[in-house]
Amino acid sequence: MKRFALTVEFDGTPFFGLQRQAHGPSIQQSIETAAKKVTGENVTLHSAGRTDSGVHAFAMRCHLDLEKDIAPFRLMEALNARLRPDPIAIIGCEHKPNDWHARFSCIGRSYEYRIRNRRAPLTLEKGRAWHIAKPLDHAAMHDAAQSLVGRHDFTTFRSAHCQANDPVKTLDRLDVSREVDAVIIRAAARSFLHHQVRSMVGTLALVGQGQWRVDKVAHALEARNRAALGLNAPPEGLYFVAARYEDESEENII
Amino acid sequence: MKRFALTVEFDGTPFFGLQRQAHGPSIQQSIETAAKKVTGENVTLHSAGRTDSGVHAFAMRCHLDLEKDIAPFRLMEALNARLRPDPIAIIGCEHKPNDWHARFSCIGRSYEYRIRNRRAPLTLEKGRAWHIAKPLDHAAMHDAAQSLVGRHDFTTFRSAHCQANDPVKTLDRLDVSREVDAVIIRAAARSFLHHQVRSMVGTLALVGQGQWRVDKVAHALEARNRAALGLNAPPEGLYFVAARYEDESEENII
Numbered sequence: 001m002k003r004f005a006l007t008v009e010f011d012g013t014p015f016f017g018l019q020r021q022a023h024g025p026s027i028q029q030s031i032e033t034a035a036k037k038v039t040g041e042n043v044t045l046h047s048a049g050r051t052d053s054g055v056h057a058f059a060m061r062c063h064l065d066l067e068k069d070i071a072p073f074r075l076m077e078a079l080n081a082r083l084r085p086d087p088i089a090i091i092g093c094e095h096k097p098n099d100w101h102a103r104f105s106c107i108g109r110s111y112e113y114r115i116r117n118r119r120a121p122l123t124l125e126k127g128r129a130w131h132i133a134k135p136l137d138h139a140a141m142h143d144a145a146q147s148l149v150g151r152h153d154f155t156t157f158r159s160a161h162c163q164a165n166d167p168v169k170t171l172d173r174l175d176v177s178r179e180v181d182a183v184i185i186r187a188a189a190r191s192f193l194h195h196q197v198r199s200m201v202g203t204l205a206l207v208g209q210g211q212w213r214v215d216k217v218a219h220a221l222e223a224r225n226r227a228a229l230g231l232n233a234p235p236e237g238l239y240f241v242a243a244r245y246e247d248e249s250e251e252n253i254i
Numbered sequence: 255m256k257r258f259a260l261t262v263e264f265d266g267t268p269f270f271g272l273q274r275q276a277h278g279p280s281i282q283q284s285i286e287t288a289a290k291k292v293t294g295e296n297v298t299l300h301s302a303g304r305t306d307s308g309v310h311a312f313a314m315r316c317h318l319d320l321e322k323d324i325a326p327f328r329l330m331e332a333l334n335a336r337l338r339p340d341p342i343a344i345i346g347c348e349h350k351p352n353d354w355h356a357r358f359s360c361i362g363r364s365y366e367y368r369i370r371n372r373r374a375p376l377t378l379e380k381g382r383a384w385h386i387a388k389p390l391d392h393a394a395m396h397d398a399a400q401s402l403v404g405r406h407d408f409t410t411f412r413s414a415h416c417q418a419n420d421p422v423k424t425l426d427r428l429d430v431s432r433e434v435d436a437v438i439i440r441a442a443a444r445s446f447l448h449h450q451v452r453s454m455v456g457t458l459a460l461v462g463q464g465q466w467r468v469d470k471v472a473h474a475l476e477a478r479n480r481a482a483l484g485l486n487a488p489p490e491g492l493y494f495v496a497a498r499y500e501d502e503s504e505e506n507i508i
Contacts, residue, residue: 076373124263124264128378
């Protein structure tokens with residue numbers, strides 16, 4: 001049995017999320033079905049993150065095990081051929097030791113959240129960004145974000161359906177910057193709670209619009225109560241950017 | 255009568271091009287229809303460029319004349335409301351003198367052409383870039399591009415349907431650069447012939463794949479013959495980026 005690590009790009013729009021769901025299409029189901037067509041084997045896909053319906057990925061990391069002896073490049077090509085027309089692309093594929101695990105070996109995850117901040121509706125970025133018409137003070141958002149960086153109990157910024165045992169996480173980075181009318185939020189941590197990035201972004205957007213004072217974000221964090229949450233940002237602006245592993249150099253990160 | 259300059263972003267995918275067509279939807283028709291709904295007036299839209307079917311724009315410049323007394327911001331909002339669900343957004347609107355013409359006053363146009371250069375099919379950029387699986391030597395493409403910069407007879411790089419009287423144009427800039435697996439071509443000139451950017455990009459792609467030697471591009475140019483053309487690049491990778499006018503500072507350019 002050989003373990004293969006996959007790097008996966010996808011447009012999350014038509015899916016009910018990465019993880020297999022009884023009630024609708026998922027990225028996991030598409031890749032497992034493609035692998036079955038290629039090898040005849042029933043495989044289980046494991047991934048670094050479990051993205052929600054509508055969330056995108058530039059480079060999700062996954063793994064699967066195969067009995068079939070196939071070169072990684074050939075597996076990548078064969079999977080891509082069978083994945084059509086689903087908007088899922090295997091952009092990397094390599095052998096890994098059998099104790100390497102896409103989820104449990106992952107030591108860092110990063111996300112990007114895109115907001116387009118302008119009056120006019122979106123065209124080219126429709127379904128790819130959160131459209132906010134009211135002007136955002138991105139500097140205030142960045143200031144507020146810094147109160148979330150570090151080791152905290154993130155109960156306030158966690159979905160009611162979050163399955164993590166421990167709400168304490170260490171947020172390494174939460175940066176807000178502006179490029180013309182795009183406001184970009186970059187988040188990095190060893191791991192995140194369910195809905196954590198979207199919850200943080202939604203709350204920062206209230207700060208950006210002047211509805212929340214900067215220091216209210218710290219108070220919401222301290223409340224350790226979902227009811228103190230400002231707003232959950234919509235999924236279409238969120239991108240899984242990269243996963244880090246101890247056996248890989250930083251340069252591997254796209 | 256008041257003249258209004260519009261800055262327009264659009265996803266060209268569902269349109270038969272910017273210019274009004276008898277046989278299908280156009281950006282011009284959508285905006286003229288929206289303007290009629292707002293003001294009751296029959297207007298004609300003039301634009302800096304006439305993009306083909308499938309070509310996109312970040313900031314096309316257009317103008318129209320109205321009898322109705324309406325503030326530019328209100329006109330922009332009203333047009334955007336009436337343009338839904340078409341993927342066209344008016345992202346800027348301002349008064350201009352009656353001798354200001356979106357097409358004839360324009361002294362500079364710039365385009366960007368996006369290629370994604372990788373084996374895997376496109377997901378998030380499907381319909382937004384040209385997918386080339388074979389590795390491209392972007393440095394060779396850039397070298398070859400420099401032979402097209404300057405004042406030349408661009409007959410080779412011109413559509414058979416081009417209506418310009420004179421095939422001589424001055425190309426100010428044709429830069430090829432790579433950002434990971436994206437190869438970006440940036441072109442700037444006072445004006446372009448019909449299909450000129452796509453013809454130049456298609457030919458450079460042959461150089462990038464090693465099918466053409468770098469110096470063959472200069473020979474194709476000298477041939478002044480459409481038959482010497484390498485290839486016309488597909489429309490979905492092309493974006494109209496900006497138009498320059500003498501009465502506007504460079505900072506106005508998005």
